[in-house]
Amino acid sequence: MIVEEFFEDYRIGFSRRTMGRTITEADIVLHAGQTGDFFPHHMDAHWCATQDFKRRIAHGTLIFSVGIGMTASTINPRAMSYGYDRLRFVRPVFIGDTISVSATITEKRDHPKRKTHGIAVEAIEIRNQDAETVLVCEHLYLVERRTPAET
Template sequence: MIHEQFYEDYEIGFSRRTFGRTITETDIVMHAGQTGDFFPHHMDAQWCATQDFKQRIAHGTLVFSVGIGMTASTVNPRAMSTGYDRVRFVKPVFIGDTITVAASITEKRAHPKRDTHGIVIERIEISNQRGDTVLVCDHLYLVERRTPGIES
């Protein structure tokens, strides 16, 4: 779906929430193969049984990737992602956990070099089925202004 939105159209406080997605053993194995991260925390059930969590945990980068993908429901031709700040893996995600994502606009600011664009910050909070926050980050968007140089 395409949803055209200029910088001026974003409102601080606007939020959205995704449906759930269950993290599977296949997700973990595929992610390990794609990244080369075969650490025992993710792959060795017997070893993990002797550790604090007693079970395998999903890669933080897997949870991040899946969670961000869950928020990608529309294409805005006036905006593009410029990255993520302050990514924090707050709690582990286990095989069988279902994650949901809340995304909220927390900040808008002028672009330091382009008066034709602004920066919009969207706080991403990924939670498990118990409501525990498992990952938090800020998603930065470069967004075209409808009216260059005028702050709103």
Template sequence: MFQDRYFEDYQIGEQRQTMGRTITETDIVIHAGQTGDFYPHHMDREWCKTQDFGQRIAHGTLIFSVAIGMTAGAINQLAFSYGYDRLRFIKPVFINDTIHVRVTISDKREHAKRTDHGVVVEKCEVFNQHDELVLVCEHLLLARRRTPTTSI
């Protein structure tokens, strides 16, 4: 599905929300294998029983990856990901927690060097099934302008 949107089409304050996705033990094991992060916080159930959270926690990078993937919907051929800023892991996510994501357009600004594109900032907030904030970041989207600016 394609949904072409120019820089000018994005409105500060507009939101979208994803459906939920449950994080499984399989997700954690596969992520550990892909990244090499086999820390006991993620892998050792018995050791985790002696720690503050009392159970294994999902990798923050797993939750980030899954959450961002959940926000990918329509393909916009006029924009592409420019990176992520201000990533924070707020609360742990446990096996069998269900996450969902709210994306809010929080800012729009000129690009420092490209007059034919602007930067759209999407605030991505990830919540668990209790509506507790577990992760937040800013997604920077480089979006083509309908009409290039005359100067930076």
């Protein structure tokens, strides 16, 4: 779906939530192959059985990528991702866990150099099937203004 929203249209407090997605062993194996991260925490079930979590954990970067992808349900040609701040892996995700994502606009601010754009900040919270937070971050959007900011 295409939605054209200018910076002025973004509303602090606007929130959205995704459906769930179950993390599989195939997800972990594919992500390891794509990134080269074959650490035993993700790949070695026998070694993991001797560790605190007792089982393999999904890569934090996998959960970040999948979670952000789950929020990408609309295209706004007036906005683009400007990056991510304050990324934290709060709790491990295991094979068979189902994650869902909430995204809430928490801040709007002027761009320090571009008067034709503003920055909208969206708080991302990824939770598992037990409603436990597993990952948080801030997603920054560079959004075109309807009217340039005053200098």
